[in-house]
Amino acid sequence: MNRTGQSRVIGLLGVGFDHQDKHIRITQAENYKVLMGSEESHHELQKICGEIEKAVQSSGRKLSDYTPEEFVELLGKIY
Helix, strand or coil, X not given: CCCCCCCCCCCEEEEECCCCCCCCCEXXXXXXXXXXXXXXXXXXXXXXXXXXXXXXXXXXXXXXXXXXXXXXXXXXXXX
16 A cells, blocks of 8 residues: 555566466566566567556556556456
8 A cells, every 4th residue: 555545556467377388488567577478478468568558658647546446447448
């Protein structure tokens, strides 16, 4: 919780569990991290996080400005 006592979204984490090739994949961006996964699922998680990041930026807010409820609302508009 932040100083006002409200929970806030601080980042996104995508984790792929289908990495049969044992290749370690890590992608870090300002608001998200994507770990592991097959090449295909890792790329898909990157794409999803990127779309969310664009939606947040176009709202004129930062990810940390969103409460969990507001974030779920934003996701509903994207998907």
